[in-house]
Amino acid sequence: MPSPFKQTPLQLIPTREDHRIAWLAAVAILIHVLESAVPMILPGIKPGLANIITITALCLYGWPTAAWVSFLRVLVGSMIIGSFLSPTFLLSLSGALASLAILKLATWLPGRGLSALGYSVLAAMAHMSGQFLLAYLLFIPHPGIWRLYPLLMTVAVLLGIINGIISHRLVNHLRR
Amino acid sequence: MTAWDRVVLVLALTLLPFLYWQFWQPTHRGETARIKYDQHLIQEISLAKPQTLRVKGELGDSVFEIKDQQVRFTHSPCQNKVCIHYGWLTHSGDIMACLPNHIVVEIVGGERNYDAIAF
Numbered sequence: 001m002p003s004p005f006k007q008t009p010l011q012l013i014p015t016r017e018d019h020r021i022a023w024l025a026a027v028a029i030l031i032h033v034l035e036s037a038v039p040m041i042l043p044g045i046k047p048g049l050a051n052i053i054t055i056t057a058l059c060l061y062g063w064p065t066a067a068w069v070s071f072l073r074v075l076v077g078s079m080i081i082g083s084f085l086s087p088t089f090l091l092s093l094s095g096a097l098a099s100l101a102i103l104k105l106a107t108w109l110p111g112r113g114l115s116a117l118g119y120s121v122l123a124a125m126a127h128m129s130g131q132f133l134l135a136y137l138l139f140i141p142h143p144g145i146w147r148l149y150p151l152l153m154t155v156a157v158l159l160g161i162i163n164g165i166i167s168h169r170l171v172n173h174l175r176r
Numbered sequence: 177m178t179a180w181d182r183v184v185l186v187l188a189l190t191l192l193p194f195l196y197w198q199f200w201q202p203t204h205r206g207e208t209a210r211i212k213y214d215q216h217l218i219q220e221i222s223l224a225k226p227q228t229l230r231v232k233g234e235l236g237d238s239v240f241e242i243k244d245q246q247v248r249f250t251h252s253p254c255q256n257k258v259c260i261h262y263g264w265l266t267h268s269g270d271i272m273a274c275l276p277n278h279i280v281v282e283i284v285g286g287e288r289n290y291d292a293i294a295f
Contacts, residue, residue, distance in 0.1 A: 109180050118181035121188050150195035157188045 021065055025072035028053035032077035045155050048124060048163060050077070051099070055120045055167040060174060063100075063107050070096045087139060091131045098130025099123035116171050117164035124160030128152055206268035207285030209247045211240070214278050223247060223283075233277035240281070252277060 014022075032050040040046060050073055058066035074096045078089040102122050106114050114122070132149055211219045211231055218231055223245045230237045236253030246266050249259040252274050259274035265283050273280040 111180065112178045114180045114184065115178050117177060118184040121184055125188060125191075146199050150192065150199050153195055154192055157192060160188075161185075 017061075017065065020061065021068045021072070024053055024057050024065070024069045025076070028069055028073040029077050029080065032073050033080050036077075036081050042155075045152065047159055048127065049166075051120065051123055051127070052163050052167045052170065054099075054103075055116050055123060055164070056170050056174070058103055058107075058119055059116050059167070059171045063104055066103065067100050070100055090138070091134060094134040095127035095131040098133075099126040102126035116167040117161065120164030120167055121157060121160035124156040124163065125153060128156040205245055205266055206270070206283030207245075208283070209240075209242065209265070210282045210284050212280040212282070220284075231279060233274065233279045235277050238274055238277050238279045247281060247283070249274060249281075 028050045031053065035047060035049055051070075053073070054066050054070045057069045074089070074092050075084075078084040078086075078092065081088075083089045083092075099122075102125075103119060106119060106122055132145070132152070136145055207223060209219075209221050209223055210217060211221070213231065213233055219229070221229065221242065223242055226243045227241075228250070229240050229242070231240065233253070237251070238249060238253070238259070239251035241248055241250045246264040248264045249262065249272070252259050254274055254276035256276075259272060259277075259279075262272045265272055265281060268283050268285055271280065271282045
């Protein structure tokens with residue numbers, strides 16, 4: 001009599017897209033981990049070079065791929081660094097979700113839409129704002145932290161532009 | 177760079193000065209000094225009128241001077257005179273104390289300033 005608990009072997013057949021996401025996420029995670037080892041002058045400021053990969057993925061393969069890459073980067077990156085489920089991780093996640101949301105909206109723009117530069121600036125600003133909102137709601141519910149907001153947003157815009165230019169070149173290079 | 181890129185850049189760069197304007201308003205002056213002996217409120221006094229006042233504490237009388245919407249300790253029976261060296265108190269939310277004499281002064285009224293920003 002065959003056992004009722006007999007299981008058919010689970011088979012996962014990775015698609016081309018799965019491979020692509022895995023590769024991109026791997027690169028993003030590597031950058032994320034390397035970047036976390038670099039000491040920063042000011043708290044809250046980080047170049048966010050891993051976002052270059054998110055933006056590049058968005059430009060080349062569309063929003064779902066970018067979302068996967070970004071989400072996997074935050075998840076696996078935090079596990080490697082050891083900040084999984086810590087405040088750092090939550091801040092990182094809120095930033096990633098905020099920038100993915102704004103990127104989704106930005107893809108609906110009519111005409112030629114945005115290039116990597118515009119996406120990157122928008123994402124950087126949303127990232128910073130999402131983190132600030134979470135920090136305010138969860139960790140420091142004091143209006144004082146908003147005094148830092150203009151300063152950090154300035155840095156976010158500048159880094160967004162720099163990352164955007166890098167990402168733009170990367171996209172052009174990979175499209176060829 | 178597409179047309180929308182320019183729109184995003186212009187919006188981002190115009191947003192920044194607005195943020196500074198919005199979040200970096202100057203701090204507000206307080207209106208009233210609240211003087212406490214331990215946890216008990218002794219006096220709540222307006223900063224509008226210049227005057228000198230005496231408050232009895234643990235060791236003796238602490239003397240305050242109120243001038244130009246500010247308040248400071250001028251005389252104190254304590255040993256180290258930290259309270260006098262603290263100087264003038266102006267902004268809402270600011271606190272100074274003479275611990276040996278158990279006297280605490282807090283500025284209230286107006287819009288509160290931040291006591292600290294942690295990150």
